[in-house]
Amino acid sequence: MMSFPADFSGAVVQPSPNYGERVGLEGPDMLLLHYTGMSTPESALDWLCSKESQVSSHYFVHLDGSILQLVQEKDRAWHAGAGSWRGRADINSQSIGIEIANAGHPGGLPDYPKVQIEAVIALCLDCIRRWNIPTERVLGHSDIAPVRKVDPGEKFPWGELHAAGVGHWVEPTPIMGGRFFQRGDQGQPIKALQSMLALYGYPTDVDGVFSDKMAGEVAAFQRHFRPQRVDGVADFSTIDTLHRLLTSLPAYRSEAT
Known part of the structure; x- marks a missing residue:
């Protein structure tokens, strides 16, 4: 596999063979955040860099905050799968994919270490600046593929990212009583x-x-x-x-x- 210069200065390059050309776009206009959902960061990284897996991401953020770049940002990494946002499919062509080492729901949904989130914020801010990505287009995998995906999970600190300048957010309205809608309702x-x-x-x-x-x-x-x-x-x-x-x-x- 050919190496390449890192797009983010804080990343170390570890090339994945799993990528192609973006379709219909010159560059990304979305950040898509994932958790790895595997038992160890090492096994997740091996999978993302294995030709047989046919999956990859642009970046991989370790628990200690160190960052690897697996695919160049100009290229289309294979991280999103089937999904859509605002009526547009082929999320892989639109996005930069960031895999965050975390065992996720299969591993009991552990907290994200502070140093890791700080690294995610620094990486996102750099991508946003270079590609002029709108705040509302920093999303989780579960946003573009509801039902099918649940990452990066309800413990991911979106509010903390927003306070640092990453993503769209308002403080959630407190949970209270009143009318609600659920399965089976119509009208x-x-x-x-x-x-x-x-x-x-x-x-x-x-x-x-x-x-x-x-x-x-x-x-x-x-x-x-x-x-x-x-x-x-x-x-x-x-x-x-x-x-x-x-x-x-x-x-x-x-x-x-």
Whole structure:
């Protein structure tokens, strides 16, 4: 495998053979964050660099904060799989993939070490600056592939990243009582909620039916933006947090005026 100069100055290059050309784009406009979900960082890294796996990422962030670059940013790494965001599929062509060493849900969802998150923030800030990536396009794997994926998980500190200048965030509305929507519900209120999810970017069917698929999309939203309770039930806290996220987007505000 040919080596290459690191795009991020803090990274050490360890080439993966698993990449291709971006399709329809000259460069990325999204950051996609993953956890490795394997028992050890070493086994995850071996898998990402093995030709037989047919998977890779642009970057790999170790528990101690050290960073490896596996694929050049100009190239298309194979990390996202099937998914979409704002109606666009082929997430691999749109994104820079960052794998973060963490055993994830299979390993009991351990906390992310502070030094590791600091490294993730530094890497993201550098990518955002160089590629002019919008704040709302820093996403988790579970955002673009609800139901199918759950990483980087509800313990990932999105609020901490936002405070450092990475990603879109509002403080979640407190969980309280009141009306809620769940599997089996139908009607105009469901359709309105689906429209909000779709407007933010989720691959939601706007059909007025709270299906199992929609429950998975609500859970994915909660996992990122309201992680205190991830249950797929659209309570007031979930809906209000979504509304506040939408109204804080410049594009949404300009359409509303």
